[in-house]
Amino acid sequence: MNEHGAVRVVIVDDHAMFRRGVRAELEATGAGVVDICAEAADVDEAVAAIAAHHPDVVLLDVHLPGGGGAEVMRRMPWPDARYLALSVSDAAEDVIGTIRGGARGYVTKTITGPELVQAIQRVAEDDAVFSPRLAGFVLDAFAGTIDVAAVDEDLDRLTEREREVMRLIARGYAYKEVAKELFISIKTVETHMSSVLRKLQLSSRHELTRWASDRRLL
Template identity: 75%
Template sequence: MSQRRVVVVDDHDMFRAGVRSEIGASVDIVGEGADVDSAVKAIVAAEPDVVLLDVHLPGGGGTEVMKQVHQRHPEVKFLALSVSDAAEDVIGVIRAGARGYVTKNISGTELVDAIGRVADGDAVFSPRLAGFVLDAFSGAIDIASVDEDLDRLSQREREVLRLIARGYAYKEVARELFISVKTVETHVSSVLRKLQLSNRHELTRWATDRRLV
């Protein structure tokens, strides 16, 4: 059987190089992209069997890539490959048309297997995410309300929310996001106000209940 033709989309050069090194002998990597525009161009030009797609990309994110590609090439299959296992990321890309979602701690062998299965039409999820996706679409988790609440927050506010909920101190958040402590404080105040929460403990509980951390 001929090798699967794959386009790798991620905004980190080193990660793309790592994927090439890890699975390049088992699949045919026919293109790469680092943001929405370059990804769409590479995918349209190569018409791959599977696109390995990071969720967070400059220019509108992985969902925007799928939207633009599927308008012209609805047959292209996407496998999300991300460090994030947050609810809005997983459900967002599945709703946008991804055939699977795996996290970046996956092994090279497992990734090649996942690519093959997605190319054949299967849906593939990292073990921890499979049950979560079933819960979400069975109604056990109210994803609509999660989306509605998160829509009130800017992308930066979501990033701050997730880090605070994981227990980061304001200084650590500032360092992680390359912003000032004062800016972190401003974002936290804004998040609390928009979500009608009183303190960071309530914020952590809110995020944990919705599986955002």
């Protein structure tokens, strides 16, 4: 906490536009409650910022250049920091892997500003924060009803960006919508989609949707 009792936060995300949006939202709805002390765009920047600023809570994207959010937590630059994942992905293996890596909570980027401020406060107090759907994934995983290892083996063939494209396409997003969601061009979406289908040995987006549904990735 800073001298006024506000929760000190570092925002970690590789999209500058998204970081600016989160900062603006937190400054508007979390004034006096949240103190943003730094931002970072990749693993090395995150580790340096956390080590320098000693935040109470790190808002951490799951898929980051340099090893992902799990690598930031593994390097543990400040032992008292608590981690709240803020990700576009709500896939079971991302949620479970992030919690196993040390995060206290996991929320998606559809969260509202006031909800995010509340989640940050709860995590700072060492509470665990999930949406109901994501909490179900965690409970299922630790109850043994999701075979995380089998899902990981399939997904290991894909890059982090390919996974993001795969999930959105499988949910029925148009290429234009995927491009807007991930801040990439439509041509890049098409390239990633072709690579996903090739690596998973699938022939259409309909087969991809069925593949993802069978693995509880939607």
